[in-house]
Every structure is written in structure tokens, then in C-alpha cells.
Amino acid sequence: MAKELRPQALTVRAVMTGNPVCVSEHTALEEAIALMRGYHVRRLIVVNAKKELVGVLALDDLLLRLGEEQQAVAGLMRAARSRRE
Numbered sequence: 001m002a003k004e005l006r007p008q009a010l011t012v013r014a015v016m017t018g019n020p021v022c023v024s025e026h027t028a029l030e031e032a033i034a035l036m037r038g039y040h041v042r043r044l045i046v047v048n049a050k051k052e053l054v055g056v057l058a059l060d061d062l063l064l065r066l067g068e069e070q071q072a073v074a075g076l077m078r079a080a081r082s083r084r085e
Helices: 029-039 059-084
Strands: 022-024 043-047 053-058
Touching (some): 029 043, 053 059
Parallel strands (some): 022 043
């Protein structure tokens, strides 16, 4: 932190992101990824129909899920290959 910014004197409001990018809990993951790319953010605020916070979608969440999906596909491919041999 710069010298003129003393953590003891700062509030959350002084360092938070104002007007964060929000998505509905029913937003397709493809659209959420496009928003992250378009706004250059790693996290999206997730809200329900009443605009109440229900969670935060982080890029790390997506990467973990994609990794799980890739492992599942790799397992299917190994199983198919072993049946052919």
C-alpha cells in the first residue's frame, strides 16, 4: 500500500469495487464467462429474482468445474479404448 494510505484509517468502502457486475442465478455459464472476459473481472455477484445476494461466482470455481468435467471425459475415453483392446 502507498504510504499515504494507512490501513488503520481505511474503510472497506474506500477500497471496494463499486457497481460490481451482477448476474442472475439462472444465467448460463457461457454468458457468465463472456461477462467476466468483457468486464475483465474474476468474480461475478450472483443475485436472485429479488436482486438479493445469493453468492459469488469466481473464475476459480469455473476452472475447478471444467477440470472435473475434463477428468470425466478422459475417464470415458480410457474406458472406451480399453473395451476396444
